Amino acid sequence: MKGELLALISALLWGIAPLMDKYVVSTGVSPILANLVRIAGAFLFLAVVTVVTRDFSSAKLTFKSVALLLIAGIIASGIAMVVYFQALRLSQASKVVPITSIYPLFTVIFSALILGENVSPKVVVGAILIVVGLSLVSGG
Numbered sequence: 278m279k280g281e282l283l284a285l286i287s288a289l290l291w292g293i294a295p296l297m298d299k300y301v302v303s304t305g306v307s308p309i310l311a312n313l314v315r316i317a318g319a320f321l322f323l324a325v326v327t328v329v330t331r332d333f334s335s336a337k338l339t340f341k342s343v344a345l346l347l348i349a350g351i352i353a354s355g356i357a358m359v360v361y362f363q364a365l366r367l368s369q370a371s372k373v374v375p376i377t378s379i380y381p382l383f384t385v386i387f388s389a390l391i392l393g394e395n396v397s398p399k400v401v402v403g404a405i406l407i408v409v410g411l412s413l414v415s416g417g
Contacts, residue, residue, distance in 0.1 A: 292374075298362060299370040308362030316354055375414040382407045 301311050327333065364373045382404050388394040 295365065295370045295374045299365045302362050302366040308359045308366060311362050312355070312358045315358070319354075372415060376411060379407050379411050 298311065298315070302308060361373070361377055364377070385396060385400055385404050389396045
């Protein structure tokens with residue numbers, strides 16, 4: 278139950294943040310600058326939480342894991358977020374956010390192709406439902 282409650286809180290927060298994002302980019306702020314400021318806010322929050330919780334354990338942090346996390350940050354927090362801000366600038370948040378929320382579909386595909394994970398029939402049906410949901414939300 279605790280995990281589900283935390284997931285719901287995350288969803289609520291992720292539902293609120295795009296409203297602020299949309300407002301900022303609609304005022305003419307560059308998507309790159311908007312993303313930089315957003316990342317600075319996240320960095321500041323995480324730095325404070327790290328200090329407060331004294332979570333400095335890095336024994337399992339290897340060069341490979343650091344490199345992969347840096348690449349993931351470039352992809353997700355850099356490139357994808359700049360593209361997302363540009364999408365918000367050009368379209369409605371109520372359309373952009375549901376489209377970006379289909380990323381689990383891509384994770385399923387890539388985890389099967391790259392990681393060799395088995396994809397169950399339930400996962401395939403779920404992926405199809407994601408596509409159906411997207412078509413309903415985007416008016417397709």
